Amino acid sequence: MFTYIVCVVGPKRNVGKTTVVEGLVKNLTEKGLRIGTVKHIHGGTFDTPKKDTWKHITAGASATGVITDSELLTIWNSSELPIIPETALDKLPKNLDYVIIEGFRHSKYPKIIVADAAEDLENINLENLIAVSGRIVEKPEELKKLDLDAPVVKINESEKLVNLLESRAQTIFVNQLPGIDCKSCGYDTCEDLAKAVRAGEADVRQCITMFTKVDLTIDGKNIVMKGFVQDLFRAVVMGVIKELKEVPEKIREIDLQIQLE
Numbered sequence: 001m002f003t004y005i006v007c008v009v010g011p012k013r014n015v016g017k018t019t020v021v022e023g024l025v026k027n028l029t030e031k032g033l034r035i036g037t038v039k040h041i042h043g044g045t046f047d048t049p050k051k052d053t054w055k056h057i058t059a060g061a062s063a064t065g066v067i068t069d070s071e072l073l074t075i076w077n078s079s080e081l082p083i084i085p086e087t088a089l090d091k092l093p094k095n096l097d098y099v100i101i102e103g104f105r106h107s108k109y110p111k112i113i114v115a116d117a118a119e120d121l122e123n124i125n126l127e128n129l130i131a132v133s134g135r136i137v138e139k140p141e142e143l144k145k146l147d148l149d150a151p152v153v154k155i156n157e158s159e160k161l162v163n164l165l166e167s168r169a170q171t172i173f174v175n176q177l178p179g180i181d182c183k184s185c186g187y188d189t190c191e192d193l194a195k196a197v198r199a200g201e202a203d204v205r206q207c208i209t210m211f212t213k214v215d216l217t218i219d220g221k222n223i224v225m226k227g228f229v230q231d232l233f234r235a236v237v238m239g240v241i242k243e244l245k246e247v248p249e250k251i252r253e254i255d256l257q258i259q260l261e
């Protein structure tokens with residue numbers, strides 16, 4: 001599964017970063033894409049001293065989970081984990097189309113900057129900039145001070161931001177098509193699909209071989225499967241599962257692991 005990672009960064013609180021993240025999540029979800037988010041908070045803790053989860057972690061657990069009727073929260077002992085985006089990314093589901101990180105302004109990932117003024121961009125890694133948003137967009141004199149070759153998008157123009165993200169993601173993923181010309185996408189060759197994507201006539205996710213929903217990993221190596229092999233795996237596993245008791249009516253994801261030793 002291929003996931004596009006983007007950071008929404010800004011200089012301080014209350015510039016509208018969360019509003020931008022909300023808009024992106026809403027619009028991408030409406031397109032049927034699966035989104036994960038990460039929020040970077042400086043300092044602090046989610047846990048409460050003397051509560052049960054705190055006692056579990058203090059006793060030496062590397063991680064603890066809390067589950068309610070509607071939510072699952074896992075708390076990892078961060079003394080064992082570096083505070084970098086990859087730490088959180090590693091703990092998220094692997095079948096996400098996008099991960100939107102609020103924060104981590106020094107990271108290498110593509111970024112949307114949300115700012116009030118030109119000076120807010122100091123101390124932000126400006127490499128790989130997708131767009132500038134926030135109240136600065138309404139201030140021509142502040143915008144003039146920026147020497148940036150990036151689109152400027154109003155904070156409520158989420159669809160515009162989504163189009164910019166999708167264009168970046170498609171460009172990157174199209175260069176990674178498997179090259180096995182299996183025709184499962186409806187095109188004769190991978191290059192034909194690539195051309196159609198570049199012309200805006202197709203979506204790179206039509207390559208079901210690359211954007212597989214059936215992921216086979218053998219001893220840590222991801223095995224590329226042609227579309228019809230994936231269909232076969234899916235049909236066999238679903239056929240068996242449907243015969244089992246206590247299987248939920250609506251299934252989103254099946255994780256099957258076979259230990260041979």
Ligand code: SF4
Binds near residue numbers: 190191193206210
């Ligand atoms: S489904 Fe993917 S691998 Fe198969 S031809 Fe299309 S682009 Fe190539």
